[in-house]
Amino acid sequence: MxxxxxxxxxxxxxxxxxxxxxxxxxxxxxxxxxxxxxxxxxxxxxxxxxxxxxxxxxxxxxxxxxxxxxxxxxxxxxxxxxxxxxxxxxxxxxxxxxxxxxxxxxxxxxxxxxxxxxxxxxxxxxxxxxxxxxxxxxxxxxxxxxxxxxxxxxxxxxxxxxxxxxxxxxxxxxxxxxxxxLPEHFRTFHPGGKLGAQLSKVAQLMHGVEELPLVHPGSAMGDTLIEMSEKSFGIAGVVEDHKLVGVISDGDLRRNMDGLMERKAGDVATNSPRSIGPDMLAAEAMAVMSEHKITALFVVDDSGRPVGLLHLHDCLRAGIA
Missing domain, CATH: 3.40.50.10490 (Glucose-6-phosphate isomerase like protein; domain 1)
Structure with a gap:
């Protein structure tokens, strides 16, 4: 024309x-x-x-x-x-x-x-x-x-x-x-597709307590590495008095390579780690991971007790991007 x-x-x-x-x-x-x-x-x-x-x-x-x-x-x-x-x-x-x-x-x-x-x-x-x-x-x-x-x-x-x-x-x-x-009501009627994924809660996608890689501050690094390897998240939570007090990531391991095996988990961990609640939208949790360039977040309850773990791959599999 x-x-x-x-x-x-x-x-x-x-x-x-x-x-x-x-x-x-x-x-x-x-x-x-x-x-x-x-x-x-x-x-x-x-x-x-x-x-x-x-x-x-x-x-x-x-x-x-x-x-x-x-x-x-x-x-x-x-x-x-x-x-x-x-x-x-x-x-x-x-x-x-x-x-x-x-x-x-x-x-x-x-x-x-x-x-x-x-x-x-x-x-x-x-x-x-x-x-x-x-x-x-x-x-x-x-x-x-x-x-x-x-x-x-x-x-x-x-x-x-x-x-x-x-x-x-x-x-x-x-x-x-x-x-x-509310948004959570909306997802009840829209469970599929992109919209349903964006409205997913952390609790719906997270790995449960039985899958969590957890150690104590006094745990030997050899035992900590075994725990991290078996659970395959590239991360371990440090728990004291049932509360999450630290996190050990692959980055923490690299920063502490000198004399690593002589140290304890509490010596290597990053204290006061970032965590999320189970009722947070998974899309919001993914935004936190993206902002801080991390691939996993521990999920804690109101008392600080770890109840789950959300990995970046869980969000991607659910269609959240």
Whole structure:
């Protein structure tokens, strides 16, 4: 393509992004009147938050349901067509239903609307038409602000779906924060991949007490070297009164080569060594190792007693980098 064509493409992209971005900003400054009540209703649900929609609204509903589920709110998507053929049984008293329809007149949602009314299941409606059939049936109305679609013919769902998606994120994050959702809770729902690895705690990756290379300050260096060799971490912890008081690394051995075998472990060890707690994020522990150019850290409890050891290789194997 020539420069003129490329420029036209960039101008189109910029126009779409500006239009949709401005629509989101406008909604942020004028949230739907029932927004706070909708958040409170979700927080009170004893069952699941059920989402449904057809077409593009269905895709957005699936994403909102997934976001809720991954941030501590049990949720599921029910396809409206499948609901009419048996899946209405998935929507039970104790649940809350969120129905999405840009026009608010989507015929396929009719059976779900009738079902929730019959069993007094609370319902949130999301639509741009506050006077629509859907919104009139809803207990809480999240009305989208008026905004033109970004496509050149003004008909393809673009701005409207972006607004709905952003509003769903706002709901999920508001609920998440009110629940006091923490990183350790997040990892429960994201155990795999890079994200799960970054949220791993030291306790989940460390080697246990039985694997620790430990000696006493008065241990002969011959015995200390055997302990270091058998445990294969390139490090030994010096323990006194059950507390970690020193660490012997390969570097300590090299610095004390002169008369090494005549010394005791306490003479060679680095005193007041760096250590970590079992509840620290493994990514944070790896940052400590990187900053101080070390490859292993002893894990101690609140009393200073060694309870584990985390090696750089453990972090790398877990996908933390």
């Amino acid at each position: 020539d420069k003129t064509a490329n420029q036209m493409i960039r101008e189109t992209a910029a126009r779409v992004l500006r239009l949709e971005g401005q629509a989101v900003v406008d909604m942020a400054e004028n949230l739907p009147a029932d927004f706070e009540a909708a958040v409170a209703a979700i927080l009170e649900v004893e069952g699941r938050v059920i989402l449904s929609g057809i077409g593009k609204s269905g895709h957005i509903a699936r994403k909102i349901s997934s976001t809720l589920a991954s941030t501590g709110t049990p949720s599921a998507f029910v396809h409206p067509a499948e609901a009419s053929h048996g899946d209405l049984g998935m929507v039970m008293p104790g649940d809350l239903v969120i129905l999405i329809s840009n026009s608010g007149e989507t015929a396929e949602l009719g059976d779900i609307v009738a079902h929730v009314a019959r069993f007094s299941i609370p319902m949130i409606g999301i639509s741009r038409n506050n006077q629509s059939t859907l919104m009139q049936a809803a207990d809480w109305r999240l009305t989208l602000p008026p905004a033109s679609e970004a496509c050149i013919i003004g008909m393809a769902p673009t701005t409207s779906t972006t607004l709905t998606l952003a509003l769903g994120d706002a709901l999920a994050v508001s609920v998440m924060e009110r629940r006091g959702f």
